[in-house]
Each structure stands twice: as structure tokens, then as C-alpha cells.
Amino acid sequence: MAETTANTASVGSVQSETSGMGRSILGAITNRLVIIVPYLWLLFFFLVPFAIVFKISLSQTAISMPPYTPVFGFDNFLESVRDLSFDNYVWLTEDALYFRAYVSSLFIAAVSTLLTLLVGYPIAYGMARAPTAIRPTLLMLVILPFWTSFLIRVYAWIGILKPEGLLNQVLLATGIIDQPLIILNTNIAIFIGIVYSYLPFMVLPLYSALEKMDYSLIEAAQDLGCRPIAAFWKITFPLSLSGVVAGCLLVFIPAVGEFVIPDLLGGSQTLMIGKTLWSEFFNNRDWPVASAVAVILLLILVVPIMFFQSAQARAQEQGRT
């Protein structure tokens, strides 16, 4: 009798286990599906286009439609593969223009990122220390510029920076200068444009890092004999480092390939890889070389992106309590 009961019980438990397992399999499939969607998105809209660009970078320019050869087909696939070559990459190393453009882009992006950090940190700090009630409003104000087209906002800077523009008129009228400053069409204008355009990308991660910091840490540091400025460098800044890294990369990565800002605000002598890329595609109609430029740019940016990833992982490790 007791045995029968035990058997029934075990059967019952097996049944419930099976249905539990069924549910967990269904759950696993649902989980996979949810993950698969973004992966498919990346596959079709990033990996496939990148493969196409990479293939074009291995082709030769030709006066045809499309303007390169070979064009892959089902009948001549093997021949086409044989025709691919790394000539365009070799060309990039032979003409110093490209090297200078890459270096100049990295330099401009690095300086702009640093300037954005210097402008953005105090803003984020002020927001994080503001009364809780007005923080959403301040956040809104940071995001507000996105409501206007990026292109129009950059255009507006021409009106401000040009020799007879708003800034010079104000400075001349107040007597601070007696000759208009030449800012437009220089690197300074590019710095201003990038700092202005990318500021929210710096402020938001900094704000989120600073906002969750416990203020009693600062009080503890002061209590232990630390002056407020020293407390900032020893406690606040190290603890906001994840935000600093995130903000810097969110600004640096797009700034390297920036085209609109150098094109509108920079001078003709300003060398940036985005502009070079544009002129290869549309002025020279040399799609293969332009594609090679794009592939190299991507490889250069993979390094900071990987740095970003590992910094993120470390920050998550730290945050685990």
C-alpha cells in the first residue's frame, strides 16, 4: 500500500517535471527568439553591407554601372574571386594623403572629446547634485537640441562664427576685440561644432554615473581629513570613471568619421577622413578606394570599441554587490 502511494507520488512528480520541462523548453525558445531578432538585424543591416563594402574594396574601378569590376554573378563566380586584389589597400599606403587624413581625424576627434569632457563634466556634476525635483527638467534640457535637425543646428553655427556673425558682432560691440576673429573654416570651428553636437552623449553617461554615487562617500572623505577638491579627485572622479569612458567613446567614435561638421564649419585645408571618403565616392567616383578607406576606418575604431566593452564589463563587475 505504502509502495503504491510512493509510486503514485513519483509518477505525479514526473508528470509535473515533464510539464515543467516543456514550459522551460518553450521559455528557452522564446528567449532565443528574442535574442535572435537583434542579431538578425545586425546580420542584414551591418554584416552583409560590410561584406559588400569589403568586396568592393577588393575590386577595381571601372567606367560602368556599377563603377567597379568584377561584378559577381552565378556563372563567373570563381573567375571573379580570382580578380579580387588588395591593390586599393596598397594604394592607401602609397599616397600620404590618406595617412594624414586618418591621423588628423584621430587628432581632431581626440581634442574634441577632451573638450567635450571638460565642458560636460561640470554640467553632469551640477545635474547630479541638483535637487531631485528639477533633475528631470535638466535632463530634458540636455536632450532638447535633438528635437531640431542636426544639419540645421550645425548650419546655425556658421551664422554665429562667421567674421560678420553674431559672436564677432557682440565682441566688437562690447569692445573686447577691434578686429573680427577668424573662427569659421578653421579647426577651432570644428572643435566647437563637435563639442556642441556631441555634448549630450557625454553628459548623459556621466550624469548616470554621478547620480548613483552615494554622497555620504564625499562626507566620509572630508570627515577623514580630505579637502573638498582632493575628495573630488580621490573619490568622485574614480567612481565616475565608467561614465567618463562611456562618454568619451560615444563622442570619439562618431567624431573620427564625422563628415557634416568639418564640411560645413572646417576649412578647405582641413583634412578629415569623412571628407576624404566623400570625395572618393562622389568626386572621383572611385568606389573601390573609398570602400578601402571605410574598411580601414572601421578597423581603427574597433580598438576603442573593444576597450569600451572591457571597461563596461569591469564596471559591471564592480557594481556587483
Add this chain to the structure above:
Amino acid sequence: MQSLGSIRRDFAPWADPEVRPYIVFENVTKRFGDFTAVNNLSLSIYEREFFALLGASGCGKSTLLRMLAGFDDPTAGRILLDGQDLRGIPPYRRPVNMMFQSYALFPHMTVEQNVAFGLKQEGMAKPEIAQRVAEMLKLVKLTQFAKRKPHQLSGGQRQRVALARSVAKRPKVLLLDEPLGALDKKLREETQFELMDLQQNLGLTFVIVTHDQEEAMTMADRIAILEKGEVMQVATPAEIYEAPGSRYVASFVGNINMFEGTLARHDGNGTEIRLADGMVIRSESGANVPAGTQVAFAIRPEKIAVSSRPPADGLNAAEGEIYDIAYLGDMTVYNVRLANGQMVKTTSLNASRVVQDPLTWHDRAWISFRPDAGVILTR
């Protein structure tokens, strides 16, 4: 490490008019906008004293501590430390250290670096820092955790790191803001005794903020009961418990039965209080108020005897009905309802192993107490 009881017999500087207090709050008021956190408060704390600020949340106890640490300045009045007015002295220049309620350990530093932080600010030489840190970690039994980060420690370990960090600089005064609030009961009890030992061994003045009366009773030399930014009473734990100064203090600390009545007679033999239903309580404790004043007679549950028969002398006795019984092992709680409807709580120590409780629900029972068992409260 020698173990110490909760009451230090030879330590009572507050009773000696010759001794100058170490920390003085002089008519201190602190307002935040319309809210008055501390209201014209005066308080003296003596050197090497373990002083507890006890009160419900929002009574102003944490504000007092923050003003002492230098994070807030009083709106009016002064705070003196060793005779020096603290106004305008920033927290990083005050010879006091604080142990924060949240511990406020620096998450990006190891245990060692946390403890060394204050010493580095002082500009102490490296070998000395290393020596002091090792000494502190040994004191709080965390030597083997020196290289860990705070997030790799348990709650109790973090608490001890915070303690080591705050005493590492050998401050004149250590401020503790709810230091045991985040620990579980057993750990809290152990830590209470550790804190007392530490205070004794280092010879520091401790000011602790707590809402836990048991904690304050266990550790403190004296307790200040705060309510709405004002001091209700400052006294030793025993005085607070046995001779509370007001109805508020009496009911805030421990359990108490209160009988409201008028002071009927007052002479050399004692005092008589007449309750509304005509019952008369005879007490030996005095009261500095004229006859006819509205007073309360307050008596702790353990000082009331319960029995099934009326006491022989019939003094301070009343008949009632057993309303509730709670057997707690070490003692039994009886709630007795008197004829006038008042509920009286009594506790009896179970000194011998109880085989059969003679009293049970709805039994008629008599409560009685000795004339010296309660206090008369006029406030």
C-alpha cells in the same frame, strides 16, 4: 581583551561639578526651511563617555551628530569641543571622526586602502600607516581580508571596516550613526560588546545615535532621550528605566503601566494617588507638586505581582481578570483587565521550571505591588 559589564561603577564625571564637559551643545537650534530639527537644545558630554542619543526617527538626533561632525552648522547657539567653538571649522579639520550608517566605504579601494585613507590625508609616513592599518585590522579581526574590496565582504565585515577606518586616526571623539542598524540581531548583540571594549581600550569619547533602546541601554554610560528636537531627559540607563522624568520617557523606554489620577496626600510617610474610580495607590516616591495636581503613577510590568488570591496586607492591590497570557520561556506575560476596564501588563520571571501555570484565561486574579515599585510623573 577584558570583558566589561554595561555599567562602569567608578565612572560618573557628570555628577562631579569640578569636571569640565568635553562637548557642549549650548542653546543649539537647527532649522531646515520651515522645519525645526533641533530646538534650543543644551547638552553636555564628558571625556571618555559612551553617550547615546536615543529617539524616534525625525527627532533631530542625526542632525546633532552631523553638526558635531561639521556637515551642518547650527542656525543658532554654539557647539564647543574641549572648550573650542566649532563654528566655521570644516569637517576635514575637526578632531572627530564619524562612522556612517551606510558605512560609506570607498568601493574602489581595498579594505586596507579604506582604513589608510584618513592617515594618508594626515600626511603620516608610509611605514607608520602600514603599521597602524595592520593594528586596526587586527583589532576588528579582518587581517586576512586586507586586500578585498568592500563588495566582497559580508555586512558584518563591512561594518567592522567602517569602524576600523573611523578609529584609525585616533579621533578625540567618535561619532556613530546607527552603527549596528544593518546587522542581524545576533551579530548586533555581539558587536555591541565589541564596541564597548573598543571604547574602553582606546579611551575615546563615543557619541552614538540610535533608535534602538536596547542598544542604547546596553552600551551607553548616559542616554539623552530626544523628541521633536528637544532633550526630554539625560540620565544613566538605570535612571531612565527606573526613574523616568516624564510620561513620554516612561512609555518610550520599555513597557510601562500608567495610572492617571490626582495627588491626594503628600507627607513624610509617602504619597497617595487617587484614581478616577476611587482606587488609592500608595507610593514611597515623592513629587514636588501640591496636592490636587493631576499626576500619573507609572510602574514597570515586572514590578507587579499576579496571584489568584488577594495579598495579605491589601496594600496597592486590585482585582481583575486574566485577559491574555504569553509564555516566553524565560518569563510569562499576563495582561490583566481591572474592573474599571484598564489593562495592566505584568511579567513574571519563570525562576523554576513551570509545570502547570496556576492562572489561565478568564481567571479572577489580583495584582499588587510594593509602595516603592513605581514612580509619580508630573509631566
